[in-house]
Amino acid sequence: MELKVGGQGPDDYEMDRERLYLVGSQCSACQAVFYPQQQVCARCGSREAEKIRLGPQGTLYTWSRVHQSTPEFQTPYVLTYVDFPQNVRVLVPLVDEVSPVVGMEVELVWAPGPRLMEDGTLVNLIHVRPVNR
Amino acid sequence: MNDVYVVGVGMTPFGKHPDRSAADLAAEAILGALDDAGLRTVDIEAAWVGHVYQGMAMGQRGLGAAGISGLPITNVENACSSGSTAIYEAATALKAGAYDIVLALGVELLSTKFRGALAPDESDIEAQIGLTMPSVYAMRARRHMEQYGTTPRMLAAIASKNKFNASLNPLAQFKKPVTVDEVMAGRLIAEPLHLHECAPVSDGAAAVILVSGKKLSQLGSSRAIRLVASALRSGKLEVGLPDMTVEDLTWRTAEAAYQQAGLGPDDVQMAEVHDCFSIAEATRIEGLKLYPLGEYPARVERGEAGLGGRLPVNMSGGLLGKGHPLGATGVAQVIEIVKQLRGEAKDRQVPGAKVGLAHCRGGKARGVEGTACTVNILTI
Incomplete structure (x- = not known):
């Protein structure tokens, strides 16, 4: 059974020369950037927007290692907010076995977890990992 | 009116x-x-x-x-x-x-x-990749530590204070004081937050x-x-890279309430604030401008927010000590202020309190720092 996870659909990312980008939207009127794509601008109300690539690198703004969660997740796992140079912040899990540090440069990558399928296997989700690993 | x-x-x-x-x-x-x-x-x-x-x-x-x-x-x-x-x-x-x-x-x-961690609504895309309420606040705590030198022990002191206050409130869920060391020895829910730093079910x-x-x-x-004063506001959709330690929603609500009351932060003598997590008490108090940004946790460690301190906060025990039955929480906060201003708070009575503030905010939806916030100000 396919599990639908928001922000991880075919319109939400692009691969280009083995690098992974998120695809957000940029308001055509005021340039505000949103991820996932948003039809109406939250800042100015304009309904004109264009797609914009986010990443592939960003800066780790904050993090937490989550030890207790809802049953759909395998704990522990690390969540981070990543600031992208396109002026937008996105929640992204960090790959396993990495010690998070605020300010660390990270890049987007596909990796399993922390979400579980009904059969107990891990879902492949967009993560970040440290650059130059 | x-x-x-x-x-x-x-x-x-x-x-x-x-x-x-x-x-x-x-x-x-x-x-x-x-x-x-x-x-x-x-x-x-x-x-x-x-x-x-x-x-x-x-x-x-x-x-x-x-x-x-x-x-x-x-x-x-x-x-x-x-x-x-x-x-x-x-x-x-x-x-x-x-x-x-x-x-x-x-x-x-x-x-x-319910058991375990509460999460935003399951249709929320951040909840779908693992965001829980404790992790939302844990990530704010991490920023507070990075930017202001706040330590895990300072945050634990907030939890310890509220559990102690709860031990003075016969209607509270927790009856036993908890030391800072005991808070720190508790199991981690979302780093850096331990069990006693999270409001119970x-x-x-x-x-x-x-x-x-x-x-x-x-x-x-x-x-x-x-x-x-009674004010209600909702979170604005965030654009760009806002500072996660600043509670814009709390301040916009408080500003409206202060204006209605014709009072300011300096007039507030005691407060009940929405301490769903230890760090939350700090960002609320700073968002209400009752302390400058980044200063509150260190002041709690020095005893300023307890009974007899400069500004007693969450004398009821707060959400951490009194308990957090979601819908009932905001009403119970106002009840605590009423009891205090009447002089009927017994063992936890703040002497001579004439102005009290109750702050309640909650929820998380993608793109907003908080969903709804109220500030009620009461006087005798």
Whole structure:
């Protein structure tokens, strides 16, 4: 059974020369950037927007290692907010076995977890990992 | 606009009540508030009922269990601010002159519905990749530590203070003080937050009776407390890279309340704030401008927020100590301020308090820092 996870659909990312980008939207009127794509601008109300690539690198703004969660997740796992140079912040899990540090440069990558399928296997989700690993 | 007064308060003990119904808890709080006010069930002209997970027509079930029916009843859902939003709506109707005696109730029976960490609604895309409420606040705590030198022990001191306050409140869920070392030795829920730094799953109900100034002069209650401000705001969709330690929503709500009251942060003598997590008490207090940004946790460690301190915060025990039955929380905060201003808070009485503030905010949706926030200011 396919599990639908928001922000991880075919319109939400692009691969280009083995690098992974998120695809957000940029308001055509005021340039505000949103991820996932948003039809109406939250800042100015304009309904004109264009797609914009986010990443592939960003800066780790904050993090937490989550030890207790809802049953759909395998704990522990690390969540981070990543600031992208396109002026937008996105929640992204960090790959396993990495010690998070605020300010660390990270890049987007596909990796399993922390979400579980009904059969107990891990879902492949967009993560970040440290650059130059 | 009409003045608004609180003339009656009632609440159940907060804690686990899996053998009771939400309606039964609601009835206990309502009847307690009526007795406190010296009013009868038929005196209530309209009611607003805050809850989050109690299903359709909770208000009608709860009031019905107290023998009240037929009047205008409005059910209110605004995440953790549901109960305080009920107070806001009730006060707004009184100010407009629509009624003279109204009821605001908050109720929640959670222990039979939930275990573990609460998460945003399952349709939220951040919840779908693992965001839980503890992790939202854990990530704010990490930033507070990075930017201001806040330490895990300072955050643990907030939890320890509130558990101690709860030990002085017979209606609180937690009866036993917890030391800073015990907080630090607890299991981690979302780093850097430990078990005692997270509000528990709780059941309970709380009710207040509000009257117009005109009705108060007819009733002649000497224990009435004036609600001088009641403000409600929602989180703005965030654009760009906002500072996660700054509570814009709390400040916009507080600014509206201070303005209504004709008071400022310096006038506030005690506060009940929404400490769903230890770090939350810090960002609320700083968001209300009761302390400069980044300074509060260190001041708690020095005892400034306890009984006898410069600004007692969460003398009821707060959400961490008193418990957090979502819908009932915002009403119970106002009840604590009323008891304090009446001088009826017994062992935890703040001497001579004349101005108290209750702050409640909650919920998380993608793109906003918080969903709903209320600030109520009360004076004698």
